[in-house]
Amino acid sequence: MNRVRPRPLRKESLTKTSTVETATGQPEEAELIRRILAGERELYYDLVAPYQRMAYVSAFSVLRNEADAEDCAQEAMLKALRHLADFRGESKFGSWLVRITLNESKMKLRKLRPAQYESLDEVSDSEDGDYVPDTLSDWREIPSESLERKEVREVLQDAVRRLPEIYREVFVLRDVQNQDIASTAQVLGVSESVVKTRLLRARLQMRDLVAPLLKHSNVFSRRPVRKGTNPWR
């Protein structure tokens, strides 16, 4: 397997289809940022390419609409370019970009659908009152191969759309984007214990939202959950 990474090429970056893998290589990312700030702005796509999906899903988590999410995620990436000199490297570039994207998305939501924006703060995540999950004794594993089917993807996407905002943003950062608890807390400006509380409720609600929609679908495997077993371990 060829492990050699392509070097970013001046002038050609925006036309390349492959990108420098920066998401896991912070020194390389820092070097890219330095070069962009030094004038090689055409390298910016290489910097943001690994974070396109992250930005898009972040915008989707607020706007819940594909077209608005794309527009807003791309606007956030342009804004990050304009303000790149303000990035201090105290957090990961990806976390900084997600914060910008979430802020842009909330501003856009306020502009597009003010009534919906006003309702964002209505859900409280106080510790009072535990969420009581639905009783389901016959949950069956949904095989990951079922994600090839649009119907299954839409059920999951729709369930995410239906989560209250404060749960949705935590769920998307942690479970869709695979950010850790500390990064999620940092991006959202809340404590790790708040992230954990919201994540638990989001996951339980997701399970309750998805199960009835897929219950009568044949996407379930025919293998019933065996009493006392945890099949993923």
Added chain:
Amino acid sequence: MALTCKELWREVSNYIDGTVTAQEREELEKHLAQCKHCTALVDGVHNIVVLVADGRTFKLPTGFSERLKERLRNEM
């Protein structure tokens, strides 16, 4: 004292993320071994976590990267 279902619900996320202590895990699994509702709950939540983490669930719209490159070109 044995865990109640409600106590288990509070730990579902931590259990799935593997952030419970060995003793907590033992107590949770003791409860799961005898409670089919909680087993179904844990399995269901775990399944959700696996499915949404799959890149196929939230894909970038077709042409997203090309449109981004175009906007960046216009910005340069």
